[in-house]
Amino acid sequence: MDSCVIPLRHRGLSLVQTTDFFYPSVEDPYMQGRIACANVLSDLYAMGITECDNMLMLLSVSQKMTEEEREKVTPLMIKGFKDAAEEGGTSVTGGQTVVNPWIIIGGVATVVCQSNEFIMPHNAVPGDVLVLTKPLGTQVAVNAHQWLGNVSDCSRTGMANKKCRTDADPKYGCVNEALPCHCLSAAALMHTFNAHAATDITGFGILGHAQNLAQQQHCEVTFVIHNLPIIAKMAAITKACGNRFSLLQGTSAETSGECFKYSSDQPVSCGEYLTLPPNR
Numbered sequence: 001m002d003s004c005v006i007p008l009r010h011r012g013l014s015l016v017q018t019t020d021f022f023y024p025s026v027e028d029p030y031m032q033g034r035i036a037c038a039n040v041l042s043d044l045y046a047m048g049i050t051e052c053d054n055m056l057m058l059l060s061v062s063q064k065m066t067e068e069e070r071e072k073v074t075p076l077m078i079k080g081f082k083d084a085a086e087e088g089g090t091s092v093t094g095g096q097t098v099v100n101p102w103i104i105i106g107g108v109a110t111v112v113c114q115s116n117e118f119i120m121p122h123n124a125v126p127g128d129v130l131v132l133t134k135p136l137g138t139q140v141a142v143n144a145h146q147w148l149g150n151v152s153d154c155s156r157t158g159m160a161n162k163k164c165r166t167d168a169d170p171k172y173g174c175v176n177e178a179l180p181c182h183c184l185s186a187a188a189l190m191h192t193f194n195a196h197a198a199t200d201i202t203g204f205g206i207l208g209h210a211q212n213l214a215q216q217q218h219c220e221v222t223f224v225i226h227n228l229p230i231i232a233k234m235a236a237i238t239k240a241c242g243n244r245f246s247l248l249q250g251t252s253a254e255t256s257g258e259c260f261k262y263s264s265d266q267p268v269s270c271g272e273y274l275t276l277p278p279n280r
Helices: 029-045 067-087 138-147 151-157 162-168 184-192 205-215 234-240
Strands: 004-007 013-022 054-062 092-100 104-114 175-180 258-262
Touching (some): 013 029, 029 054, 092 104, 138 234
Parallel strands (some): 054 092
Antiparallel strands (some): 013 104
C-alpha cells in the first residue's frame, strides 16, 4: 500500500498517513523542495485522497556544504516544499532538520477521513482497464539533462554519442527542465470513474509496482501491460547508455511529482497512477 490506513477509536474515521524522503534529482533547490513535497503527497493521491490535513518536513543538510551554501540552499528547499504543500491545499506545521553527509528532503503527510474518502487498492476485477496517467522515463530524462553539462559523464555513460546528445538537448525538442506537479486531479478522477485500485509508480518502476498491486487483489486477476508510453527520445537514450536504466524492461525508477517541459513549452502529463476503472 502507498499509505497506512489505521481505524481510529472514533467511529467511522481512519488515519491515513505516509512518509517518504529523497536525494536531490535536480540542481534547483527550490524545485527539489517542490518535487519532494509532491512525492510525499502522491502516496495519498494514489488512494484517491484529495485533501491532506497536515504535513511535516524532514530535511538533512549536507555537512560538506559551506556555511554560505547552506544559508542559500536550505531556505530555498524549505520554501519549495512549503509552496507545493499550500498548492495542494495543506500546510507544513513542523518537522526535523539535521546535518548529514548528504542532502535529503522529504516529509510526512497525514489525513483523518471517512471510508468514502479513500479507495483501498485491492478491488480489481476482470474487465478493468489499466490506465497510466504519465509517460515513463523520468529518471532517464533527469540524468541525461545533468550529464549534458559534463564531458566525462557523457563519455562514461554513453552520452558522448552525437545523436544521443541531440536527443537530450533542450534546443532540439527534448527535456528543457523538470517541473513539480501535483497529481491531485488523478486522485479526484479515481472517484469520478469508480477506480478499483491504484498505485503511484516510483522506485520499483511500472513492472514492480504493477506486480505489487496485482498480489494485493482479492479477486483472481491478471494484469497485462501491453505497451509502455515513454517520454520522447528516452528509449533511444537508455539504449545508448547500455540499458543501464532498464526502462524498456519496466523496472526503471520513476519520480512522482515531476513532469517535463519541452522546447515547445508544452508540459507532458503529470499524473502517475496505475488505475483500474471498470470498463472505461
